[in-house]
Amino acid sequence: MRSAWALSGEFRSAYRDLHDLILARSSAGKLAKVLHSWTPTSAASAKEIRVRSGLTHEEMAQMIGASRERVTRLLSDLRKKQLIRLEG
Numbered sequence: 180m181r182s183a184w185a186l187s188g189e190f191r192s193a194y195r196d197l198h199d200l201i202l203a204r205s206s207a208g209k210l211a212k213v214l215h216s217w218t219p220t221s222a223a224s225a226k227e228i229r230v231r232s233g234l235t236h237e238e239m240a241q242m243i244g245a246s247r248e249r250v251t252r253l254l255s256d257l258r259k260k261q262l263i264r265l266e267g
Contacts, residue, residue, distance in 0.1 A: 209244070218230060236250045237250075
């Protein structure tokens with residue numbers, strides 16, 4: 180029974196993630212949802228949140244159905260607006 184509950188929870192989480200990505204109309208909205216999904220829930224009230232990702236711009240682009248160039252441009256725009264800071 181516990182295995183069924185755990186599997187059900189994993190399915191709900193995956194469904195919710197796919198649903199959110201499909202309903203977001205713009206590439207910027209989809210990228211924002213992906214970036215937000217990487218933040219730990221315990222960091223909700225923190226002034227700065229650090230997220231480590233081993234994904235390339237190409238891999239992020241594949242996740243949101245956009246080109247690598249578009250993801251690079253979106254991340255650059257977010258950086259210029261000082262909403263994110265990129266290191267590495």
